[in-house]
Amino acid sequence: MKLFVAVDLEGICGVVSEADTAREGAAAQRARAHMRADLDAVLEGCAAAGATEVVVCDSHDDGRNLDLAGLPGFVSLVSGSPAPGSMLEGLAPDCDAALLVGYHARAGTAGAVLEHTWDYLTFSVRVGDLEVGEFGIAALLAGELGVPAVYVSGDDKVAAEARALVPGITATVVKTGIRREAAALCAPAEARERIARDVRAALTGEHRPAPLVWNGRPLRLTFTRAIYCDLAETCPGAVRLDGRTLEIGGETFADLYRGFLTCLRLAESQA
Ligand SMILES: [Zn+2]
Secondary structure, eight states: OEEEEEEOSTTSTTOOSHHHHSSSSHHHHHHHHHHHHHHHHHHHHHHHTTOSEEEEEEOSTTSOOSOOTTOOTTEEEEOSSOOTTGGGTTOOTTOSEEEEEEEOOOTTOTTOTTOOBSBTTEEEEEETTEEEOHHHHHHHHHHHTTOOEEEEEEEHHHHHHHHHHSTTOEEEEEEEEEETTEEEEOOHHHHHHHHHHHHHHHHHOSOOOOOOOOOSOOEEEEESSHHHHHHHTTSTTEEEOSSSEEEEOOSSHHHHHHHHHHHHHHHHTTO
């Protein structure tokens, strides 16, 4: 059994503020130790379920958060950036399942810890009438490859978002969001025991969720400011709908994802 595991930082046990997700500082160091400990619990669950190969993508910021030391031999770590697949680099059709660890709710979700979608330039992302965040985009990209998203960890808000999109997904809630930078945090030992148990259950249960199917509609990316649209509207395939919104079409969801990443990179070029 080959698995894909994307590990973000905002939904990791113990992470609650932007100081935790910055590149430098004592809080950032602590947060990265928590990130590795949550991953270790995930890998324990994967091993218990019989995984033979696990591709782990270090999915936060520049992709250089996870310490390689001591990772088990069945793991390969995708590290660094930019990679063409961004935070989903390594996801491939031969994976049996995708696990999304340390994830957070989409931009604008009330009471969700460090909510955002990819960066802080994005106001919303819609695929047809489906509003998605990082979880939804990952589940759709995986789904198109025939890979089901079977597991998510993070706060209670991303768990609800994931369950609404992928009924039957297993979620470990490691904190309850109070406000954007305030949460009731689970104790690490308790959180990691549940993560390992839930991952194992997600991979061995009889009722594995089906791969999420793209509705065939274009992606609408609304930025927080018109200047970001000005920078991104030259992306091939993008059509400007209004001051802050671009529509990105394509034959496959992977086309939409590539266009979305390109628009973000153009917008970020002068952000
Ligand atoms: Zn993220």
